[in-house]
Amino acid sequence: MLTEDLTRSGLNLIAQAISIFDADLRLAVCNRPYQAMFDLPDALTETGARFEDTIRHLVLRGEYGPQDDPETAIRERVAQARTFQPHYMERLRADGRWISVEGAPLSQGGWIAVYTDISQIKRQEELLRARSEELSELVLAHAERLSEANRALAATNAALEEARRIATESESRTRQVTAMVPAHIAHMDRDYCYSFSNNQISAIFPGAGASILGRSGEDVLGAETFARIRPHMDRAISGQPQVFEISHPPSGRRIRIALTPDQSGRGAYILSTDVTAEVQSREALAHAAKRAIAAQVTSGMAHDFGNLLTIILGLQSRLARADLAPPQAEDVQATLAAAKRGVTLLDGISALTGARDHRPQPVDLRELLGDLAAMTRPTLGPDIRLTIAEDIPEGRLMLDPGALQDALLNLILNARDALQGRGEIHVTARAAGRWLELCITDSGPGFSPEALKRGTEPFFTTKGGQGSGLGLSMVYDQIKLAGGTMRLANKGGAEVTIRLPWRDATPLLVLLAEDDPNIRAATREMLLAQGHAVIEAENLAEAKRLADLPGLSLILSDLQLGDGSGAELADAPLPLVLMTALPPDAAQRSALTVPVLTKPFDEAELAMALMKVTDD
Incomplete structure (x- = not known):
């Protein structure tokens, strides 16, 4: 409300009459000169007053001269207003005074109109004409047209300035939106130089600098990468849209690139997205499907094959111990070698069909x-x-x-x-x-x-x-x-x-909270073997006192300490990993929101837990 009052007060100080109507042709704001110029009742100067009611009031009062069909005149003026076109006009009012009307559309819809009393200007023009014995009629006509043109030009300039402002705001919004898109959006000209970029290229092509405008694609992306893109770019410049994928040699990422020809023939627009995860998932699914088929085919035979190999190896071992002639002994050794190779094949099948763990x-x-x-x-x-x-x-x-x-x-x-x-x-x-x-x-x-x-x-x-x-x-x-x-x-x-x-095994400073001295010692040895430094706490109270030590990287705590729950250490501003011998479905573990190591665990499991929490 304060802003609206300030706006009205400011507009009232302007000598010209001003009115602003919204997209529904309802009055948004006007100043006192507007009411005074057209002698309008208060109801037509209040916010929300309809433009049609104002026009009807003026037409019926004779503002626009005699009208054979007032309602038709009202409808025509309302329809003209709805086009929201910039305009400038001068007209003689019924009371003999001249006004200029300058209108400009607004970016939000609706328009603003400025009304200027130009009666004095018109009288001066008439006076000049009446006393123009020494001036030719041609000069006066030119002067009058020039004056009118200047006023029209001023109105046009105002409309252009508003259009420029709208275009600038639109461009700013477009740039902001494109900068937020997790993709590189760019334009490349016919000389393979970037003329536009949303500054996201380094997020898609690691190593490419952010400042790329005016630089060539080969300079920005490298010769090897651009050599893969250039044939598609040539086709896009010639008018053929392109969608393709490349591998980015420096990073190993899989990049999908869409090229859209510039309709003006000046190059092509580029949309580059990182689809590495998508491609890996696709490959993994395809490979998993093949592995599943292989496992389905082989798993049923593997058991029986293993039993047969056991029997064969047993019999052949017995024969190998017998005193056989050289040819028969060689046959036995060859059979044993073939059977052992079968065992190796079974191990491979087991590895193919069995579960795998990554244990860094x-x-x-x-x-x-x-x-x-x-x-x-x-x-x-x-x-x-x-x-x-x-x-x-x-x-x-x-x-x-x-x-x-x-x-x-x-x-x-x-x-x-x-x-x-x-x-x-x-x-x-x-x-x-x-x-x-x-x-x-x-x-x-x-x-x-x-x-x-x-x-x-x-x-x-x-x-x-x-x-x-x-x-x-x-x-x-x-x-x-x-x-x-x-x-x-x-x-x-x-x-x-x-x-x-590439994951560095960064040494950490770990606060180890464990009330069992034997488990604490064993865990400490694991941490030291991984290159970490360790500070020990025997109970929850001691761990809380040490939790704010400078340089600490994380806390590794037993869930069930003698004087409380290790979960209380989650309040400390450090990553927390809990240890417990409770099974995963135990009630005490169900509400935990931090990683939990199930005892007993080995060094690899501990390293994996620490890596996950520090990566996060």
Whole structure:
């Protein structure tokens, strides 16, 4: 109400008559000169008064001169007002006075009208005309038209200024909306330079700078990435809409790009979105479906096959102990080797159909690769050379060492088989942005086209009867479970590239609250083995006193402390992990909102719990 009163007071100080009608043609506000100029009753100057009632009052009073059909005149003026078009006009009123009417639409709907008494100007013009013996009629006519044009120009300028303001506000809103979209929206001209961006490119293409206007796509995205986009951009510039996906080499992300031709022919509009999670889910579902089919086919046979192998191994072992002639002894050894290979195949089937867990823990990758080399070199033979190189920072990483070593061992043995006794195998490890990249290459013949397409499918093999077809499938599953990616390629020989999320095993300062000294000691040893520092508390009261120590990273507490519940430590401004021997369905655990470790737990389970809570 205060704002409305201030607005009216300000408008009343203006000599010109002003009225503002809303989109429903009801009066929003007017000033006193408006009422005085047209001698309007109070009812027609109150907020909400209808424009039609005002026009009817003026028409019937003769404001617009004699009218043969007043109602038709009223309807025409109301219909004209509803078009909300900018206008300027001058008219002679019934009382002999001249007024100019200047109207402009409003962005919210409705319009504002300014009425100016120009009677004095008109009298001066008439006076000039009457005393113009020394002036030609042509000069006077031009002067009069110029005066009218100036007034019309002023009205037009006001309308243009309002239109500019509306356009500016609209552009600002558009930019704000596009900046909030979790995608990169841009325009690229025919020279492949960015002419518009919503400044979200670095969220989609990590490493691209935020300031890209005027820069080329190759400069912003890199030559390798832009080389994948350019053919589609050429087609979009020529008028063909494009939707496609690319892999972003620096980050490993999967990006979906939609290109829409600019109708003016000046380039194309770009919409880029990160669909990595979608693609991974799609691949995981497809792979899971294949694994489910394989499991369904094999699980029924695995039990019976295991029983048969047990019998065969038992009989063959008995025969091996007998004093047989050399040919028969060799047959027995060959049968034993085949049976043991069957056991290996059963283990692979079990791994394929069984549940998997990702168990990360702090790992020294250099040490893991050294152990891998020591383990595999004796199996490669004298004419196969294994080299391992790494370019990674000092420190430990959160990895599942067993799964990673199994995956690398599988890939090295696959490469060995492809080399057929002679060649080279290279393993490289490097930091690649947010990823740990492991690349295994060999100097063999490389993957066949079918292997590149189907290599990760369960039971697919190019080794004929010598392969189970489970190796690459198991590696793929292990890497996906860890949130990574695996890519097969040929570069001279076969190349397998694994990317795993880079997670530093950051040392923490942990407040350990446990009232059992033996459990406290065992848990402390686990934490110290992972490189963490530990402060201990024997009960809840002591833990509460220590919870505000500077530098603390998190609290690890037993749920049932002697003097209270460890859940009370959730009030501290630190992440909390609780430990308990209670089963998961126990009532005391159902209301908890923090991670809970079930006792007993091992070092890997503890490391996983700490990683989850610190990542969050």
